[in-house]
Amino acid sequence: MPDQLLSVQGLDVGYGRVPVVRAASLDVACGEIVTIIGANGSGKSTLLKAVAGLLRPSAGHVMLDGEDVTGLAPERLVRKGLAFVPEGRMLFGPMSVSENLALGAHTRRAAAEVATDLARVHALFPVLADRAGQPAATLSGGEQQMLAIARALMSRPRILLLDEPSLGLAPKVIADIFGVLDALRAEGLGIVLVEQDANLALRHAQHGHVMRSGRVVMSGTAAELAGNDDVRLIYLGVWHGDE
Ligand SMILES: Nc1ncnc2c1ncn2[C@@H]1O[C@H](COP(=O)(O)OP(=O)(O)OP(=O)(O)O)[C@@H](O)[C@H]1O
Ligand SMILES: [Mg+2]
Structure with missing residues (x-):
């Protein structure tokens, strides 16, 4: 079995002819939360939708357990162990x-x-x-x-994609939900977590990626990103020396 459960390699994706995400890559291992943070409109949801099979990438690959699943329909990806919780939840x-x-x-x-x-x-x-x-x-x-x-x-699922699970929720509920995500991770689930709340995301993730204008502009361990001056200033709202 490959080390990486999910490997996204050089993905280009957009809407119709309008390119949005360019050359996005990320890896997720079993038992790992990988977060994608970035400002509004930076392409986080677009990337997630492409991985979930809802948008067809124009370049690049999505590998699941070493198998190329690029462009497969969402239904088939679910059968292969990839589940997606979209923003807005889409319940019946x-x-x-x-x-x-x-x-x-x-x-x-x-x-x-x-x-x-x-x-x-x-x-x-x-x-x-x-x-x-x-x-x-x-x-x-x-x-x-x-x-x-x-x-x-x-x-x-073996891998769960979550788009903004904390959006609009009270702190107590967010803590409950993220406690469950931590437990699922500890059992071996791989999780891709798109979050506006970078503080929250970096507290729970092992690795993270920062998106800006459709590109992944920074990647590292959650600790590296949380300690990076640019990330602290732009996404965590912390000024130099300010805690
Ligand atoms: N259905 C669509 N058709 C055309 N353009 C779209 C569509 N959905 C999103 N876009 C554009 O793609 C870009 C990236 O949007 P996306 O929703 O991926 O960003 P995001 O990082 O998830 O933002 P947010 O934090 O607000 O959820 C934006 O410029 C947006 O206007
Ligand atoms: Mg979004």
Whole structure:
């Protein structure tokens, strides 16, 4: 097995003929959170959508466990162990929490395995068990984010892509969700975490990449990035010598 679970190599992607992301590369190993930080419009979501198969790259490769999966449809990538939680969560609002979770498992056949995974996501997010019969649209923002992550986990991914999981949520809920992400990472899941909140992201990630105008302009361990003067000034809001 290759060291890298996911390897994105020199990816160019845009919308129609409009290029947005250029020559983006990143690697994710098992049991690692890799974060992508950067200002609004820097191309983070575009890159993530291309890795998830929602946009077709015009150049470069996406390798999953050493297999070239560039341009495969999202559905096929899910079957290969890659799950995506988009910004805005994309839940089925009128459907219940249980029905949304069942949809997350639709690529799976063995009922016993699905039941095991349901018990597992209920253990990770107990509130989802309490709200099993409630329509997803009536959940709080934090509960909806938990449901979106839980639904992705129902496909038994090896790699999870998350776009802005903290957006609009209260600090307590963010702490709960990131605690679960840390636990999943410790069990061996690979996670790509796109975050506006660079402080939060760099506290939980092992490696990080900074995007600016569609390019990855800086890469390193989370500690290296958190200690870099430019990152501190621009993304962490810390002036020299200021803590
Ligand atoms: N559907 C689209 N069609 C055309 N251009 C788009 C589309 N979606 C995004 N873009 C453009 O691509 C660029 C990168 O957008 P993207 O959403 O990837 O940035 P981002 O880093 O995720 O920003 P944010 O932090 O605000 O979520 C922006 O200039 C944006 O206007
Ligand atoms: Mg975005």
